[in-house]
Amino acid sequence: MKFTKMHGCGNDYVYVNCFKEEVKNAGAVSRFVSDRHFGIGSDGLILIKSSEVADFKMAMYNSDGSEGEMCGNGIRCVAKYVYDYGLTDKEQISIETKAGIKHLELQVNGGKVETVTVDMGSPITTPAEVPVISDRDIVLAEKITKGGMDYEMTCVSMGNPHAIVFVEDTSKVEIEKAGPLFENDKERFPNRTNTEFIQVLDRGTINMRVWERGAGETLACGTGACASVYACILNEKTDDEVLVHLLGGDLKIRYDREKNHMFMTGPATVVFDGEIDITGIE
Numbered sequence: 001m002k003f004t005k006m007h008g009c010g011n012d013y014v015y016v017n018c019f020k021e022e023v024k025n026a027g028a029v030s031r032f033v034s035d036r037h038f039g040i041g042s043d044g045l046i047l048i049k050s051s052e053v054a055d056f057k058m059a060m061y062n063s064d065g066s067e068g069e070m071c072g073n074g075i076r077c078v079a080k081y082v083y084d085y086g087l088t089d090k091e092q093i094s095i096e097t098k099a100g101i102k103h104l105e106l107q108v109n110g111g112k113v114e115t116v117t118v119d120m121g122s123p124i125t126t127p128a129e130v131p132v133i134s135d136r137d138i139v140l141a142e143k144i145t146k147g148g149m150d151y152e153m154t155c156v157s158m159g160n161p162h163a164i165v166f167v168e169d170t171s172k173v174e175i176e177k178a179g180p181l182f183e184n185d186k187e188r189f190p191n192r193t194n195t196e197f198i199q200v201l202d203r204g205t206i207n208m209r210v211w212e213r214g215a216g217e218t219l220a221c222g223t224g225a226c227a228s229v230y231a232c233i234l235n236e237k238t239d240d241e242v243l244v245h246l247l248g249g250d251l252k253i254r255y256d257r258e259k260n261h262m263f264m265t266g267p268a269t270v271v272f273d274g275e276i277d278i279t280g281i282e
């Protein structure tokens, strides 16, 4: 199977052009290629496919083989792939995902995509004044205790679930301990959850670390950055445009009140092209 290794702010995936390759058992292939010792090494697998309703279709799988509804860093890299590898010459494209059709603007320099702006759609919430616990889409600043630590949590969905917790200092979070406690709290999150730990630096800047559903700590999470900025806005901690500092780089997030849409701008990088034998796995 031919692939291209790419990353967005260090959130790295194995990308497969399914116009040319066939991947039958994507979950198992994701587990295999993601292994950083026996495979290629990545946070998961992303398939680039044709779509009946958009220019392209993206299917994303976490390193544990579970399928995510959407991937912010991944969709920027899909946009870079389809432009740089000649599948399109359009600088505005649409990509079908399990979280709906997303619209992207490519910033091209010297014939290659450098950064991408994604309309990430509306943060999925229930009426904020009625923090409905049942569907967990959004609960404002709920006090929650995990592993003996008290947290202030807001839940926002970007098509995939996010639990955002506000902390004094992200560098002090024992994420290997705290992350799984949120991820696997099936009573609150029947489909598990991504968890973002947020330190507000000022009204336009936050630090973020993330424990991703199905992947563990990653260096960045695009949907998580959007969900986190929206949680900051709801809790009146930031303005509508926020620079998010992640372990792997920075993302610019903007909330458009008129449209009630989150916009994300960030880089996309090709690392290398390769080929791997998936006989017996696919």
Ligand SMILES: N[C@H](CCC[C@H](N)C(=O)O)C(=O)O
Pocket: 011, 062, 067, 068, 069, 070, 071, 072, 073, 074, 160, 161, 194, 212, 213, 214, 215, 218, 220, 221, 222, 223, 224
């Ligand atoms: N782990 C996520 C999918 C990847 C999201 C993240 N890598 C991003 O950039 O948005 C989930 O299961 O919902």
